[in-house]
Amino acid sequence: MGIQGDHGAALPPPPPIHAGVVPRRCPMNRNDFGSKGQKVQLLTNHFQVRMARSDCHFYQYSVEMAYEDGTAVDAKGVGRGVIDKLHETYKTELGGKQIAYDGESTLFTLGALPRNKLQFTVVLGEQQRSGKAGNPGSPEDNEDPNTGERKRLRRPQRSKTYTVDVSYATKIPLQAITNALRGQDSEHYQEAVRVLDVVLRQHAARRGCLLVRQSFFRNEPKNFFDIGGGVLGCRGFHSSFRATQGGLSLNIDVSTTMIVQPGPVMDFLVSNQNVPHPDQIDWVKAKRMLKNLRITTKTSNLEFKITGLSDKICRDQIFELRQRNGDGQHQSVEITVHDYFVQHHNISLRYSSKYPCINVGRPKRPSYFPIEMCDLVSLQRYTKSLSGHQRASLVEKSRQKPQERMRVLTDALRASNYAADQMLIASGINISIEFAQVEGRILPAPQLKVGSGQDLVPRRGRWNFNNKGLFEPVEALDRWVIVNFSARVDMNMLSRDIVKCGQRKGMKIRDPFKVFQENHQDRRLPAPRRVENMMDSVKNGLPGPPQLILCVLPDRKICDIYGPWKRKALAEIGLVTQCISPQKLNDQYLTNVLLKINAKLGGLNSVLSIEHARNIPFVSEAPTLIIGMDVSNGSPGRTDVPSIAAVVSSRGWPLISRYRASVRTQSPKVEIIDGLFKPDPETNTDDGMIRESLLDFFKSSNKRKPENIIIFRDGVSESQFSQVLNIELDQIKEACKFLEENWNPKFTLVVAQKNHHTKFFQRNSPDNVEPGTVVDNGICHPKNNDFYMCAHAGMIGTTRPTHYQVLIDEIGFSGGDLQDLVHSLSYVYQRSTTAISVVAPVCYAHLAASQVAQFMKFDEFSDTSSSHGGVTSVGSASIPQLPRLHPNVSSSMFFC
Structure with a gap:
């Protein structure tokens, strides 16, 4: 029986999407290696890690901190300072063990502490809490900036006392890493590698770095560059341990984040809002922008966290000042912030009297500073979305040619001085400073067909239509x-x-x-x-x-x-x-x-010669549907903006160059797609995206249903692989069975990852690696089926390969055939005359999601109601729905 549209047995809805899904399928093992192409020796930014011992255990402990009165401490503010002081003070009680602290609630030791439960009292001085050694805190000044009351605290009393409880949690064998490197299932591998990552984070924190996940940023002027709007780009370094065929390696790469321009707060606001004068600042926007940023003041080198702005301008903002009268008794008088600083601190305010004050106090007890007295401290992340100009500037100024990147990485590794870290020494870990060597292969560019059946051979990943017509x-x-x-x-x-x-x-x-x-x-x-x-x-x-x-x-x-x-x-x-x-x-x-x-309009600009000749292994032999899937999330910090999921699918088999797209909204920041299969038991219909793809393939492929379905999934991390296999793939299979119960196509599922830090470099050459370069050995996973592909010619900066990870392959591709298919799919992108960095279906899915997202301004949906296409409830959230494409264009390449 052929595909029959909406007829079929009603099925239950797909399993719910949540983080706790029990994995049922795991990524497949590697079956073989590719051999096609010209061999080439390459360098990569992986550095070999030698493990002198693997018979020991890391012990994990939970950490709870409290003030003297029992109030819990927010460890993010002072945690590292407290633990460093604890380690310095109680070496004997800790059994002489080196420790690695994650900055929050966990620490690790090599070998067990003397007891499973320990309690310590730690006295931390003000300077140690203030973040001067890379541990930002929120110290209080010894004088309230508004009341004028001297706290009259002697130096010893300006310290704070903390109670730290350390409790045993579990132990993690270092042998787990060795087992993973041998390709064995290793239950504790991720935990063991996490310990090593925590050691590197601690090492960076002690050197005064800003920590952003696994990237480190130092406060050095040479690392900063201006991208406009009061925002600086800051260059730093990413580091992560990876299990590879060549052993454990440390992957180090250049990383960039955005930070707030340090210095006068007023200068930042003028630049951020792009206004010529402070009189034109929008103070409502300014309040949102400044909240939680840290400042120092002209009267103190201590740091304060901004909690808001005053309701009135500086010369009108009144507070009660407590002062002594002639009898030595306290009395309260009302005074403006402006007059207080002029009269009591002899500070001449030049311009801020007509602007709001910076509030660093609590809601019921505000503390104000005139804005011109406040300077933003350095290395504060800028987490708002960037403008188009800022993004372009960030990309342009972040670029580095291959040789420059290699030099910077070498210098960074030497400067890090990991060889001196006591925890690494105790663990027997030694990190090489030499780039790892790997063998790559350069696949030949696929031949193309253009107008009048002419053959066209791309050169260095590029071609043109000079004196040539379009194929169709x-x-x-x-x-x-x-x-x-x-x-x-x-x-x-x-x-x-x-x-x-x-x-x-x-x-x-x-x-x-x-x-x-x-x-x-x-x-x-x-x-x-x-x-x-x-x-x-x-x-x-x-x-x-x-x-x-x-x-x-x-x-x-x-x-x-x-x-x-x-x-x-x-x-x-x-x-x-x-x-x-x-x-x-x-x-x-x-x-x-x-x-x-x-x-x-339905034409084709070029096609692959092997596509035209029906000579693609497996794909040309049986009806094959190729799918690209991607999810586009909203701007950073926006949790009210729905995510956009797109599924792009091939049509007109045996062609693999023509596609159509389905797009849906889903819950914000949810990466797993929930709209692939959407059965409605009442109407016995399926409104999912896969159904649309299957019916269109059937209609456009001479009423043949696909026997093979190849899925390229973009934008998921390794921790989400089990959800892709056990939720998304299940939805796709259910969608097939809904159309025809006994229909069981074969699936191949490949994840395409661009968000990684592996780079390749040619030996003794300033140029990027050649287009078509593939690497499936050395730094690839010791067990799983993965490879790196540089299909495109990197003209600017350093080429970023795409990391392809094969999660399931029921079709039975050899390693070489699948690599050839991936390479070929980088040449069918109809928008350009160059090979692209990732397979075309994935690029199309990204384009479709981005373009359809422009249909609606999601700012209008923060109140969960709108007239734009309706609202659907998912759990407790209401998701605004995209209007469906008109039937006249729904199967077109509108996204191209």
């Missing part, structure tokens, strides 16, 4: 129009050049039916209204719907018109559109535009 151009583009939101583009020149360029590529393009210019009065309207007015003009000015609308945007980057325009065209009307904002009209720019247009 759209039959005729004679009903198209231009809409112009820009005042600076010559429409006559644009339309003429597009027609000429298209004709040279084999596209039969006539002059546009009409050019619609935006009314000058409309340019002051909100973006959705501008789009509505323009679409009304198009409807009223044409006898019928056009094949294509070319939309000229007013800005170079995606502007506020883009989202409403795409929503209107793709979801409501069902029209293919192409947005442009040309700075220069040249042949290369227009060719790139036409590549996108041709793909969106």
Whole structure:
């Protein structure tokens, strides 16, 4: 029986998504290695770790800290200082053991402490709590900045006393690492490696570094660069231990984070809000931005945490000042913050009297400082989302050529001086300072087919259409129009050049039916209204719907018109559109535009020769569906913005170059996709994304259902592999059975990871590795089936390979055949004439999620209600739903 749409047995919903799913399947073991390609010797930023002993155990202990009165301590503020002092004071009681502390509630020792439960009293001086040695705290000044009361504390009384309880939790054998390196199942491997990572974090903390997960950042001017808006990029280093075929290695790479520009608070706010003068600062935004940042003041070198801003400006903000009268008794008088600092501290305030004060106190007892007296301390992370300009600047200034990156990494490893760390010495751990050597292979570029059946061989991962036509151009583009939101583009020149360029590529393009210019009065309207007015003009000015609308945007980057325009065209009307904002009209720019247009209208720009000849192992032999899946999460810090899940699937088998997409919203920050299979028992239907893919494949592939399904999953970490196998793959299988109960296609599931820190370098060459470079030995997993692929030519900076991890392979690919398929899928990306860094289905899934996300402004959904496509409840959260694509464009490459 063939695929029958919505008919089939009703099935229960897929299993719930949560972190505690019991793993049922694990990633598959490696079956063999690839052999195709020219061998090449490479260096990689993995450094060999020698383990002199593996017969010992790490002992894990829970740590609880409290003040003298029993109040629990927030260890993040002072924990490292307390534990360092404890270790210094109680060496004998600790049995002389070295310790590694994670900064929160756990410490590790090599060998057991004398007793399972220990209690210590630790006295920590003010300077030790203030973060001067890389341990940020929130000390109080010895004078309240507003009341003026001297606390009159002598030096010994300015110390604080802590009670620290240490309790045995478990022991972790170092042998677990050795077992994992042998390819054996190792129950405690992750815990043992975590201990070593904690040792490196502690080592960095003692050197005054900012710690961000497994990256370390030092407070050195050479590490900072300005990206605008009061934000600095800060270069640091990532380090993590990895089990590889060559043994345990330490992967070290350059890392970058964003920090707040240190210095005067007012200078930061002016730069952050991009205003010419402090009088134009939006103080509501400023309050949100400054909350929880740390400052020092002109009257003290101690640090304070900002809790807010005063309600009134400095010269009007009143507080009660307690002072002694002539009889020695205390009395309270009202005074403004401005007058207090002028009269009692003899500080002349130049400008801040007319601005709010910085509040560093508690809600019921505020403490104010005039803003000009406050300086932001260094190495404070900036966690807000970046503007387009800031992102571009960050990327540009973070780039490093391969040789420069190697030099920086070598210097960093030497400067880290891990050989002197007492915990590493006690553990018998020795870290090499030489880059590991691995053998790579350079796969030959796949041959392409273009117009008139011509063969085209890419050179260094690139090709062009000079004097060549498109493989399958759209039959005729004679009903198209231009809409112009820009005042600076010559429409006559644009339309003429597009027609000429298209004709040279084999596209039969006539002059546009009409050019619609935006009314000058409309340019002051909100973006959705501008789009509505323009679409009304198009409807009223044409006898019928056009094949294509070319939309000229007013800005170079995606502007506020883009989202409403795409929503209107793709979801409501069902029209293919192409947005442009040309700075220069040249042949290369227009060719790139036409590549996108041709793909969106159903054409193909090029295909693989082996695809055309039906000569791809397994894929060409039986109907094969190729799927790319990705989840796009909202901006950092936004928990009210839904995540966007996209599934892109191939169509028109035996082709593997044409795709369509399904997109859904889901709970914020949830990486596992929950919309693959969505059965409704009442209507006996499935509204999941996989059903759409299966039905479209059946319809576009001569009514053949897929016997093989190859899935490329982007954006998941190794800790989520079991959920991908046991939740997502189960949903896909259930979707298949819902359509036909006895249908059991074979699956191959591959995770594509870009978010890792492995790099490759050519020996004695300043250039990046060659496109097509694959590595499946040396630094790959000792047991699992994985490989690294540099399919593209890295023109700028250092090439980042994609790490492919094969979780399941029921189809039965050899290692070489699967690597060839991955390499080939990097050449079917219809938007460009270069090989891309990850397989095209994954790139398309990312594009589809990003573009459809522009349909809605999620800021409007923080109150969980909206008119944009409805709201669906998931648990206790309400998820705004994306409007579905119009049937006219739902199977098109609208995302291209």
